[in-house]
Amino acid sequence: MSESSNTTSEPETIEAFARRADAWLQEAVPAVWRENRGALSGTESDAIRREWDRQLWRGGFAGIPFPREFGGQGLGLAEDVVFHILAAKAQAPDGFSRVGKTLVAPMLVRSGSEVQRERYLPPLLRGEEVWCQGFSEPDAGSDLAGVRTRARRVKDGYRLTGRKTWTTFAQHADFIFVLAVTDPAAPRYRNLSMFLVDMRAEGVVVEDIRQISGVAHFAETQFEGAFVPESDRVGGEGDGWRIAMELLSDERGGSETAARYVEIRSDVDLLLESVGDRSDLARELEELEVRTEVLRWQLGKVVDLDDRDPGEEYWRAVSTLKVQWSELWQDVTRFGVEHGLPDHRDHWRYQYLESRAVSIFSGTNEIQRNIISERILGLPR
Ligand SMILES: Cc1cc2nc3c(=O)[nH]c(=O)nc-3n(C[C@H](O)[C@H](O)[C@H](O)COP(=O)(O)OP(=O)(O)OC[C@H]3O[C@@H](n4cnc5c(N)ncnc54)[C@H](O)[C@@H]3O)c2cc1C
Structure with a gap:
């Protein structure tokens, strides 16, 4: 404790x-x-x-x-x-501990071994070890099941070969969890396994990716035959897809929306303060403010649902939040760039560029809409 x-x-x-x-x-x-x-x-x-x-x-x-x-x-x-x-x-x-706390910790509780929980959970919660996520590859993003990073069986473990990209926190991370192919002959979805990999192991190479806003929040992570002991495979061979899908549900939880709401509300307040008296902008600004408060209301409903039934209904509600806040923030920052005061130009430029990424990470908004239409609305594929 x-x-x-x-x-x-x-x-x-x-x-x-x-x-x-x-x-x-x-x-x-x-x-x-x-x-x-x-x-x-x-x-x-x-x-x-x-x-x-x-x-x-x-x-x-x-x-x-x-x-x-x-x-x-x-x-x-x-x-x-x-x-x-x-x-x-x-x-x-x-x-830097966000990935560890929201993704790795629940994954280890659900699917990890006793040894993995004892080794990894305490330093992760104490903020002593930072984690990053090794899912996306240059040719596998939305189509995650198409990852090609290969984990070949060797004595007492595996050798990893392949390239992961867009790895947030890679420059700071001590460990990465990696989805890799263990059995190329097995049917799609049953050929994958999940590994916990030491970022300092021989054969792990990290290269920064600089973003449009000038900062480097993420990197490419290359595996050149890095060794992973068998004890660092999470679940059985072939369990990787199931574990990855459970983990992606954690990634779209309600807590990130809360912090995003504060950021969007503060951007809307800045606009109200600086251009709120312009009658030609009043209608659009009012619409942005109403959408911001609807987001807060939705968040409240999700919290209530979690209290009553933290199951399927909660996850259905949560999957709409990401689409809602990401598109709202992009609209707010676009409005800021177009109509904000010259004094605030640097702020709006930075916010606008940063907000480009939010409809892409944790699964793009197009993919979220596919999920909503198929799993919530029951529309045909
Ligand atoms: C800021 C940021 C941080 C990230 N951090 C990480 C990280 O830490 N670890 C990690 O593994 N990944 C990370 N990612 C990667 C992210 O998960 C992928 O970028 C995302 O899943 C999309 O994959 P992609 O870039 O390969 O695009 P693609 O899958 O190539 O998609 C290109 C376009 O086609 C659309 N599209 C693709 N398939 C469909 C479909 N079936 N139906 C409709 N439209 C479709 C997409 O919506 C998109 O607009 C991060 C991304 C960003 C932007």
Whole structure:
């Protein structure tokens, strides 16, 4: 358990949790980050983000909805959403442990071995080991089942060969989870397995990819015969597709929407402040604001659903959120670029370019729409 989690026997109300979280955030967010973020060098900024993951653990806010028996806080989606909103408002850093906490930890609880859970969960929650995701390849993105990275059987393990791309956090990561082909002769979907790979192993090579906005949030990760022990295969051989599909559902959860809502709301507020009195823009601006508040309302409904039934209905509701917030943010930033004040040009330029990626990652919006039409609306394929 973390050093200062709530240990009273009475269950804490959501209001009490929010007060505790807000008080902690006000103290914990580094002033230099809040006030001087734009002036920090890449190294300074990375150090703060890494330390933030450790602070979250020490403060009792790491793995909020994750079960206590595995080292999490054992709370619900409501607390996680509240924390994301308060953290965004307090301008807290975005740590590097996101992939580990939201994807790797649930995967290991569902499909990992006891040895894997004991080895990987504690340092991941303490913010000491950073993870990244090795799914996409130059010729396999939406068609994830078409990955070609090959894991060949050798004595006591496998040798990995292939190239993963768009690997977020690869430059900072200690480990990567990799979907690879173990049996090229097996039918599609049954030929894949999931591996946990040390980023410092011989034969793992990382190259930055610089983005249109100038920053390098991700990289290409090349495997040149890197060795993976058999004990680091998650599940059985051929279980990779099932494990990957469960993991992608975690990726589209409600908590990210909460932080995105705060960012979009703050962009809409900036527009209202700066061009809100222009009658020629009033209608479009009003529509953006209404869509922003509808997003908040939807988020509330998803949290209620998670309380009542964290099953199929919840996942159906969640799959619409990503499409909603990503398209809204792109519309807001486009409006900002077209109509924002010249004083805010740098802000809108950066936001506009950053927002291009959000309809692509975690599965493109076209793929989300396929899922919504087939699995929610029941339309024919
Ligand atoms: C910021 C960012 C971070 C990322 N981080 C990671 C990461 O950490 N790890 C990782 O593995 N990947 C990551 N990705 C990759 C991401 O998952 C892929 O870019 C995404 O799945 C799309 O694959 P693709 O780029 O190969 O496009 P393609 O699959 O080639 O798609 C090209 C276009 O065709 C459309 N299309 C394709 N198939 C269909 C279909 N069946 N129906 C309708 N339209 C279709 C797509 O919607 C898209 O518009 C990241 C991407 C971004 C932008």
